[in-house]
Amino acid sequence: MKDLAQIMQQAQAMQAKMAEVQAKIEATEADGVAGAGLVRVRLKGKGEMIGVSIDRSLLADDPEIIEDLIKAAHADARRRLDQAMEEAMKSATAGMGGLLPGFKLPF
Secondary structure, X not given: XXXXXXXXXXXXXXXXXXXXXXXXXXXXXXXXXXXXXXEEEEEEOOOOEEEEEXXXXXXXXXXXXXXXXXXHHHHHHHHHHHHHHXXXXXXXXXXXXXXXXXXXXXX
């Protein structure tokens, strides 16, 4: 029974740490750029786009160019956000590999 109590304590600690990481992820923001900085996109932790900046010099160009640059900037921001989230998860789960023998976290 002593082992079960220890496992429950570890599970509670993991749950608290995961809630902390989730809050950190939701507060994380990432910028993506395309066209040598002519287009910038800003995303929040869950992928919500919170900002778009288009250099005025592009407005005279073909709309398809601007659309492509926005998509590229969004993809760049998403990649950066994913990297930040991966790092946050790694730091949160460090040392939790021994929770249960053979048990793997779902991420």
